[in-house]
Amino acid sequence: MNDIDQIARGEFLKQTNGLAADPYILQQLDYDLRTSGFAGKTNIPQLIYLSAITAAFEKPVSVVIKGESGSGKSFALQSGLRYLPSTAYQEVHGMSAKALLYAAKSELKHKMLIIQEAAGFNADGWAYLRQLLSEGRLTYKTVVQTKDGPAGKELPTVEGPVGLFMTTTQNRLHPEDETRFLSVYVDQSREQIRRAIMSYGDAESTARATGLVAEFHALFEYVRSGPKSVVIPYRRRLLELFPDSYPRVLRDIPKVMALIEAHALLHQELRAKKGGAVEAHPEDYAAVHKLIGDALAVGLQAIVPPHIVEVVRAVEAMHELLGEAVSQVEVAQYLDREQSAVSRNLRTAVGEGYVENRNPGQGKEHAYVPGKRSLPTKEVLPHPDRLFGTPARDTERSFGPA
Template identity: 30%
Template sequence: MSEERGKGDRSETPLSNTLSSNDKYLPDADLSMVALPDKMEEPSVPHFRDKPVQHLVDGFCLIFREYNDCEYWICEEKKKGSYFVQWLEFRDSKPQKFHRMLSNRNGLDVENEKRDQALVRYLHNRAGIEKVEISQFLEEVGIFIGENRYSLSPEYDETSAEDKDTLEANDESEEIPEEKKEELIEILKRPNLLSFIDEALYERSPDDGFIIGEVESKHTLNFNCVGARLGSSTINTLKGASSIGKTNTANVVTGLHRTKKVGSLSDTALKYADDLHNIDILYIQETLEEEFKNKETRLMSADDGGFIAETTIKNPKTGEFEVQQTTIPVKTLVTTTTAIELDPEFASRNFIIPVDDSEEQTKRILEENFKSTEKKLQEIKGEIDFNTKYVDLKDSYSLLKSYTVLIPYESDLLEIFPTSNPRARRDSKKLMQLIKESALLFQFQRCRDELNDLPVLVASWVDLAHAIILGGPILEATLTGFDKRLIEALPVIYEIIDEKGYVSTKSLQKKLKKSSKYAWQILNFFEDNGYIYHDSDTKRLFGIKGKAKVYIKTGAREYKNLLLAIGNIDWFDIKNKEENFIKEQIPNSSHQVGEHIYLPHYDPTAPNKVVYKQTPIHSEEFGIYQNKATEDVKTSENNSEILKDESRNIESDKVVKQSENVEIDYRNLTAIEKAILTELASFHKHTIGSLIDELKSRFQTVEIRKTIIDMEGSGWLS
């Protein structure tokens, strides 16, 4: 065909509407031939399942099947090097989207387990079609596209500005039907939203990974991931020994958000990554100890304004080599590590999130692992539909909006952080960030308005409680650099020194029943941080030969628990300040400040081992109400046994807490004293009875009671 005929003569066979090669003669400004009228039939149009492929400007749609008066099609589009796939439901010839687009580097002809599982789940939840049938269809589609990719893929210039930043330009919430949006908003309006999140992270297929327990770790990480969606950024390191669930926790939580997962990351990879605008979270699966000194991870915090990558390029005009700088935008970073000690600069920018490695947690996980067959049978029989809550939670997050968060009680937080520790300057910001992220997550339950056309959100006393209850242990680990391994090892080190006069790698290894390298790393950490030091005189005194180091106490440092300071907040005052702030700054608001919070409690009878109890702000458990056990005591003149029983009950109901402003030498505590102080350092308030119940599996009741009395006599407890 001549060029003239190609442009204007339509007496010949019409151009193919597959847009594969014949459209190359069309004028750039004329796209009239992109889609031909229906009457111009073209036998070369590919057919799938006896129906013609429907072509889009950027892709195509393939028929799946008719079901309940609807037709279901699978669509694939390619934009800026990424493939986007989505189901469409046709009812009365009208297309309906019912889930967000899924993006991937490859199309449907390349297997991607995570994407395909999501597609199966979306359609199954929407239409009730069997998952096996949907999976078989996707396999058939993959083969068909692989054999016909050239004729299916349009050759179309995608340089328009509208297509730039595809995911960022597309509001995920616009793809959710209005009826579904209302359901998702109701989820976000739940006062016990944390309980729903807990269930969503647990009620998942055994093959997909699930989280049981890990209350503080999963909620703190999720708060920071929600913040990443709405403009804030953090660095999060899940830290602990090998094989205790760090990666699983990171996988399941980050799966709720737009995440780029990589095995490692270099400055060059950061510079040339063309999909960073499509994600909120950068997830490096494992970081080795020596890698924490790399600048590309260290400089991804908000304080640094991002990462500046430098590469050498050749100037085509001068022929000289020049250094080109590229600023990479700040992203929330998530990683895991088994390292004992992190690079100080990196650690100071971090949320160090310790993972629960207790025997109780191991037991919970083992019990769940040995239920996998039972769960799989329930899924096959249709008795349970895993991931429903997880998917709904993920979709609900797309409805969250950005706000400027106002904190009415900022000045009250000044006393929490020790001024003697310079790290408190940066770590105090972490507490503020958790408060803001909690408010953003619960935004449908907070006071919202506009001030000078700026959308604002008022943080509640509940958000402060969330930050303390759930983030307190993480802030403690961040401020001190301690994780659970270090906290548990320090008293053991002091105990060995008290018994032998010194501690060495060999003696600590024997006591901890760990490797010599592990013991050496522990001792090295505490030496670097001033808790112990190597003493040559002690080595000579005990006649120790060779290169072995021996350590003794410095006396210069002692471990003080940050949570003790946090626990002394006047919650009624915080709540009153919130109410007054709203009255003064947003006088037309009808918002009512609530008086309840849902506190997590481990419960072995619950499927996910955690329940969230509604707790009023004035309750004993919340630490505000002062127990008046000595008042209104009923006496009985005729029954001395009743008197004894009542006396025991009164004593058991007595609230016990660590005294304020008392100096305790943590180096010389007994095992029971350490256990009692550790329990009292948690957010939950204890009576003598609850303290005995908590510790009686490890110590005798008589010993616990006697120790409490002795500690009260020393002024340590009140």
């Protein structure tokens, strides 16, 4: 790093106004989000910020945010993006598959690509994304007409590495795509809807729109402009504790390690250095475990997301009470939930064997009974206490009301 870069980096550090030396950076983000009007858990915006740091790595962490229409997917994503400088990502709306092929001029290298709603992508689009995410670059040959007839022409290469943030209403993507992401669900509970409703009454939070945004922008630039080498002293022990019964875990492990490294870099002002590399602490793993422990388990089907558990438990309870199959309408009434959401969640529950539909077929009134498969509750990402033998130092601090 030359003298000019050192000076610029020093300016970024000053502009953090002490945030870079705070031991609870993600908790500061949580507090700033909640006091700015964000209702409910802030795990998704926190994950967006932390994952964006990995764009500087050779294998960035990509995240897909799932939930029904109007459930707050885009709001959660945008809330996280607000704390990133605009140079950290490239946002597109309604991008077509072919548009991705011509994205070389967008200079996506070491950035996060933002695509709103995965449903708008066709099979070709997903194929291009797979190549870009897996190989770190996208190449494509097309056919053009010349005076001598059709001829092959190679389009400018879209250079990576690139990470991806995407939203979708689908409970599950194609298996080839699902494994390339960390999948997180927005909270779709009635309690969360109530919290969101009540947030409109907090004029003070709405007025406090800027908060620590500038400081988080400066912190991101400070981390991005510096060395990226991180040593994880407990890497081998962590690998020993990963389950070997899920082939997909081989794709998830690099994501976990990248996020640990990103969290350590975020707190590098408080971390020891070893041979010029930042040394990750147990607190870095504890923070990552809290953010993605459930997401990894859901991705491996070791646990089931709450909105699917809800319909499974409803079918079980109603079947035990009535002694017969129940309809979609009856489940929706029992839960006092919108039928379209209940229908989608029941379809997923049936597909995974937790619920059985005894009257399948289009146009028929479906008849649901408990399935043959029990809801799993397995640990995938080991708890910090299990990894370290003793509790890791508390990574949380209360900054205000929950």
